[in-house]
Amino acid sequence: MSQLTNVACCQVSLEVGKLAANREACLSAAARAIENGAHIIVLPELAASGYVFGSQEEARALAEPVSGPTISGWTDLASRTGTTIVGGICELGEDGNLYNTAVVIGSQAGSQAGSQAASQAGSQVRAVYRKAHLWDTEKAVFTPGSQAPPLIDVGETRLAVMICYDLEFPEWVRHPALAGAHLLCVPTNWPRFARPDGERPMEVVRAQAAAAVNRMFIAASDRVGSERGVDWVGGSVIIDPDGWPLAGPAGEEATIVMAACDLGTAADKKISAHNDVLEDRRPALYRQVIEVHSPERHW
């Protein structure tokens, strides 16, 4: 019997440096999504600090530990509602470095339809992930992560998380797929680039392909609002394992994108009588390719 999970992306309007307003925008959008039935809520990347930092010092002033107020607020909401919340912060690490980080908050039992015990179970930070592929001037601010995307079991379903530009590295997306993730949650900040009339943002196209080649749901939550000359494209989207948008891509306004997902179907990787998108891989050949062509150039 299939069980539907309502997945929501909260595409909120943010402004760099406005910690209190950004936290409030995220919490109120998440609460609204939950009122509308959401079980899993995905918030943007750097959802409290905003994105376009003027300097590392500015970013540091806006950073907070995982135990800080942004995550506390999300944990409180997740606890009260029995939901799972995924979102990004500017993390001040215990080592003093800054990380572009996403967290997954919830209870082990919670956040699937019908799991009444969720709110009693208590919510907590279940995973912390630090962005491994940094975009543009992020390289001057953040230390890149070096741990694989975490896997988080919620009831019968397995979630994974990565951040924005990470999704453009198919090798990285393979990891959660091979590890059995049903849904990849992707907090993002997608800048708007020129594109031909009638075309979706290429970020959405790449996300569709990532979902299809792995037969995995993907929920990407962008932000909107102009910030120091940078516009975001919106485009928040929930994609099914065939690669088709179930909801979205959104436009460039603040909105909530939500879809009822039969997440368990992502366990089936078969695409014909004799094909399975993961088992058809030729890892021995790929290893050879990596050895030949991939000196570690930048890290």
Next chain:
Amino acid sequence: MSQLTNVACCQVSLEVGKLAANREACLSAAARAIENGAHIIVLPELAASGYVFGSQEEARALAEPVSGPTISGWTDLASRTGTTIVGGICELGEDGNLYNTAVVIGSQAGSQAGSQAASQAGSQVRAVYRKAHLWDTEKAVFTPGSQAPPLIDVGETRLAVMICYDLEFPEWVRHPALAGAHLLCVPTNWPRFARPDGERPMEVVRAQAAAAVNRMFIAASDRVGSERGVDWVGGSVIIDPDGWPLAGPAGEEATIVMAACDLGTAADKKISAHNDVLEDRRPALYRQVIEVHSPERHW
């Protein structure tokens, strides 16, 4: 100074078993593309034999060596016109096995705009590639290839070739990108699957993403014509390094898709002041992922 290369995909109508008619359909479409200015012509997968074999015996009866009449015909046309021709055959290997094979035919100097010496240089089979990822009942007919996609230098540009389902394995597409290919030529037979109204075939979406994440041109040439109950989706397309279609995707009729491509631009992998789609990779992390998750299950 940029130099434009006209790349054409010949989306021909084929029928399984009709060797002479299929060869003629390919040659006449290729000749028409050349009359229209094409320098590089991509033909479909299994362009002489057709696709839906009733048995391995039938496939064997339609197979030919690389020295056979299909390739001879393409070589003759390439020699007379100074062009590069890429297309697929049902190959009878020297080892007696059948392979789903693509060849690249041309001269080292030839097939770019302005290279007058091309036709004098003489054309030959410059590369033979055997499909590494077999689709559905192909597994009962063909031996999978185990060599990486070949790189072929034509004048200043580097071509690569893979076949149909190969393109759905991002690890495989990385190989020619890392090896400096500007244009990936992809003979295909894309069956038509149901898709939501208004959507492109997912095969095209995946090809767009493959081009974008590698900043490489991709020319995918499909066939049309119903064959033993299988319909093909058409969708032949020439995609630029940003992931946008320059020409196509075609519909479901026989046609030629052609675009003038500044192939040298694919050498530039930069996408921001501080990002390069290949140098931003984290191969040490990917190796770890492959080791943990990728037992060689099927081969």
